[in-house]
Amino acid sequence: MGNENAVSGKIEELEEEYSKTKHNKATNKHLGILRAKIARLKKEAAHKKTHHGTGFSVKKSGNATVALVGFPNAGKSSLLKHLTNVESKVADYAFTTIAVIPGIMEINGARIQVLDLPGIIEDAYKGRGGGTMIGSVIRIADLIAIVVDANAYKDAYRIIDELHKLNIFLNEPAPDIRVEKKTSGGIRFFGKIVGHEERYMIEALNETGIYNADITFGTPVDAEKFINYITESTVYTRSIIILNKVDLISQAEVDTLSERLHKDTGMDVLPVSASKRINIDSVKRELFQHLNLIKVYLKPKDGVPDLEKPLVLRKGATVGEAARAIHSKTAENLKYATVTGTSTKFDNQRVGQDHVLHDEDIITLFYYKII
Template sequence: MSSIEEQIREIEDEIKNTKYNKATSHHIGRLKAKVARLRDDAVTRAMASSGGGEGYNVKKSGDGTVVLVGFPSVGKSTLLNKLTGTESETAGYAFTTVSVIPGAMEHKGANIQILDIPGLIAGAAMGKGRGKEVIAVVRGADLILLLGDVYNEKHVNVLIKELYDAGIRLNKEKPDITIKKTSSGGIRFNSVGNSDLDLGEIRAILAENKIMNADVLVRGSVDQDDFIDAMFGNRVYIPAFFSINKIDLVDAETRKEIDADVTERFGLPPVMISAHSGYNVEELKDSIYDNLGFIRIYLKPVGGKADMEEPLIIREPATVESVCNKLHRDFVEKFRYAKVWGDSVKHDAQRVGLPHELCDGDILTVVTRA
């Protein structure tokens, strides 16, 4: 009997060799759903296999958590040391890091947790090379920094594929799809906006997962892959960006070629660095801060002056409620109203409620019951 990897490869080949049109869309949708189910089963079994190693249960801390994802020996440990001052062991051979090493980076008032994990290899999503433990840590990140070096930048797509196979979607909004199983009535499909799917495709995809009765609501434009992700319901959507290390080992022309190549293939320009020399590390810190989507909120006590020296750092979208939750849970329970000065309101000292969305640089006063 064929292994799961062989079954997946055979079905993927059939998908590639089948021309997509309205006549074949249902068949292709069913094949994609089957591949997703096989891969999901394989990943689930890998994740449920032998227990994780020491150092893999890392508690999130700070204002945001960034995971360094890369091949073995691309310089993740050296970069962690440069960013945070953490002493992660480094050496000139692969797999120096055998557990998760956390570090804390302070930048622009934000306290950012950086995690150095063992290098990913092909097959990590299926559990190879401590992939089970590594993937579990990555799934909990707020931001993924994909780190390559000047010798392997063309293989960064291997990292992306492993993350995709493990249910991690990079730089993508979660599609607005609701699938509610019912006891009878078949598949009922409603859409808001222009959907790329029809009822036949949805039926074929759901049937592959043995769902014959369900109410389906799709908002916005989604494709078959989006719908399959929603059907499984275990995907995570995480922002990511690229950095290429060891650029001090190549000439300026090669740097330009690598920069252009990564930008063309992935649509994002990489941050070119040398972790060893510290070149462009400050620019990398700025990119981490920006990609985490931080904004600064200045707190003003009732009847007092705003603290303009130490802002509260919070990630977008930031509401008055999310600020209250970060300060103390009692702030929400005893909330009366808030006053805001800044770009998010029409006039200074405007009264707002918990759902009000704040902008960077806003001044906020929270008024609670005694």
């Protein structure tokens, strides 16, 4: 425990130094190193915490995971109940939910895990109100649904800001960075770096224990993105806004608020009333849409496709991944597949395991015989 306190004390100290330092060209380097140090200590602290068992660790299950994120009392638990039939305590006061409550939502043949989380609060990124642990759960989500009370729609901006400070970036593509560790030769960069701050990027690398590596950028990257990447503190997650409690405002207000939120954040906005069960089914469909999942139908060699039980995969999944989703062991014996659908030029086209499948493809897998 003493050690944990020492670590959090050190984090606080560094964060204070960070927030007191003016951001300008001269201090940039120092700030980057500070960030690298803070990130490393936070990781250490989070690691220690999970070993103490906090009720916050959660196992991913189903085809994909959605996290319901919002301030206290926004209606997250009410939503979980109507999306998944899992009871999570609902009450008319803040901080009702104090642990992660997972539920499973069934839609389009997919099983989507929905996580009801305790309400986050301002300065969650500093660890307030269990912020660090809530953040670590949010990071495993494939989609973040920001839940706001329609009467406090501006909370959405504050939540986006909090998530940003937790290094959870919404609807931004992840930078394309490859790090190949070496045993000698120092640090070498390949590709475009924005801002010519290689020196402090190297120092930050050294801070995380990397002294020799070839680093390749597929897309232009600046020092901040780079440092966040190497300290593994950043995730890039798709996100939408659920505007809850629309039963309390007029339809005209719903339209105005949805439009405003969409314009300001670029996110799709789904109006709903959890307690009055308005739009619940359309929220289910939209969540499925935003998870970028596809369905493929399996057809036995001499049979008809099973349209009842599609195989749900992430968009961009290959034949190999489909085989592994069915059975990890037999996938090793996959010889080829035949596919009918928009991913192929003609019906029953023979394809290899790297072939990328499309939604609604019909697929037959052929295996090597095991003797």
